[in-house]
Amino acid sequence: MKTFFTTGKGICIVGIGIGITAALLQKLGNPPNMGVCVACFVRDITGALGFHRAGVVQYIRPEIIGFVLGAFASALISKEYRPRTGSAPIVRFLLGFFAMIGALVFLGCPWRALLRLAGGDGNALLGLAGLVLGIGIGLYFIKSGFNLGRSQKTYFSVGLVMPVIAVGLLLLLITRPELKTGALFLSTKGPGALHAPLLISLAAGLLIGFFAQKTRFCTMGAVRDAMLIRDFHLMKGVIGLLAGAFLTNLIVQQFNPGFTGQPAAHSVHFWNFAGMLLAGLAFALAGGCPGRQLFMSGEGDGDAAVFVCGMVAGAAFAHNFAIAASPKGIGPLTPLFVGIGLVTCVVIGFTMRKKI
Amino acid sequence: MMPDRIDARGLSCPQPVVMTRNKMDTSKSCSFEVLVDSGAARDNICRMATGMGWDVQVTEDADECILVLSKK
Structure with a gap:
């Protein structure tokens, strides 16, 4: 059904809105060049629950809560709430895990790569280049028959898991x-201690979740569709986000x-590139950037919810x-785990191909 | 000979679009159906097919959607 939100103008305006927000x-009050970073904010929530001990990045980010609940509300209203699951959940967990590792080596998801660029951080260009190449490699697998299999309809309550969480x-x-x-666990210093007022963050997250669900806003999908079928519809949203934030x-x-002294960023060019290469490949194989995975989890997609759980574990x-990078640079185990992640994704890509 | 109906239910993006595109490129018939069960797949296929000059008729019921694609 064609609505304003599924038009090019609709997604562009939503992208601009996300960028401005x-x-x-x-x-x-949110950290500089990190207005909304899905990877960073999921990482902060992971820390607030005590699953990691990096004391400077622990906070329950209301934006992420808003993403899921806003998408849930939008899906319910537009009758697009569709509980479903069963499409290779453990593989999606792995992809979420390594996508997060890649993102934390670059220090941001694709959303933050755009926000960093909009704030003047030139290092983001390396990350975006890695993202595009990673998605390109994912497309090679998709074109040669890669897919994670069909999901199945399931009970109404299954789709409620992420909104209830x-x-x-x-x-x-x-x-x-x-x-x-x-x-x-809540940070008293560092990026985790920097946040906008709770109600404003929550309202922003709800609005973004609501409208992103309607438009199917996806940064990975934007690059994928442009390369795969020369369709620039989703790209209009991405360009809108960049322009709005800039x-x-x-x-x-x-x-x-x-390039130097940028907030929550490092200038080790190769690893900025390689981190997002891994993340881009994992997003492409999983069918969505981390933001889109959150929105889909709000729509009742249990497999997207498993991807999010993988991100938490990652x-x-x-x-x-000590795999995540910091402004000082990469960690001692960064190269090993980016390598393991790339090998894992390539094995997944080669071994899960068939004609449907 | 490929069937004249593609079943893309339960598949996540971009599989429904890729399957439809392959069918558009290889099909000898002027019309075929695509069965989808998500709004994203429906919208993406409609946008691609109309962009390539095909006509798309959409029939929706509660959970599923049949797209009939025809060469103009």
Whole structure:
């Protein structure tokens, strides 16, 4: 059914809206060049629950909660709530795991790569180049028959799992329990301590989730469709995001061009490239960027929810095993695990091909 | 000879589009059906097919959607 939101103009306006919102969230307290970063924010939630011990990146990000609940509401209203699961869940978990490892080597998901570029961080160009190449490799597999198999319709309640988890996280954030174990773990310094007011962040997340579900906004899909079928529909949303964030950054004086000293970023060019290469390949094989996976999990897609769980595990592992990069550079085990991730994705790509 | 109906139910993007595109490129008939069960797949196929000059008729029921693609 054609609606305004499925037109090129619709997705472009939503992209601009996301860009402006992200830049304003930074102005209101979110970390610089990190207005909305799906990978970083899922990592922060992972830390707040105590699954990793990096004390500077622990906070329950209301934006992520809003993404899931906004998409859930939109899907319910437009009758697109469709509980489904069973398309190679454990492989999707692995792809989520390694996508997160790749993203944390670059220090951002594709959304943040665009926001970093819009803030003047030249290192983002290396990440975006890696992302495009990773998606290109994924397309090679897709063209040669790669697929994760069909999902099956399932019970109404199965699709509620992620929205209910999102409500649970919101309750944790509001009540902020203080247990002897140290939970709830909330950063007192570093990026995790920087956040916009809760209600504003939540409202922003809800709005983005609602409209992104309607438009099927997806950064990975934008590159994939442009390369695969010369379809630039989703790309209009991505360009809108970049333009919206860039212009807002100029207006509120958040634009600082350069490669060095950029916030929550490093300048090890090869690993910025290689991290996003891994992430891009994993996103392409899983059929969506991390934002899209969250929106689909809100629509009732249990397989996308498993991908998100993989991202949580990947974030915990990346920080506990010194794989995640920091502004000082990469960790000692970064090369090993980016290599393992790439080999894993290539094996998945080669071994899951058949004519449907 | 490929069947004149593609069943893309349960498949995630971009598989439904890839299957439809392959059929458009190889089909000798002027019309075929695609069965999908997600709004994203329906929208993507409609956009691609109309962009390539094909006519698309959409019939929806509760969970599924039949797209009839015809060469103009």
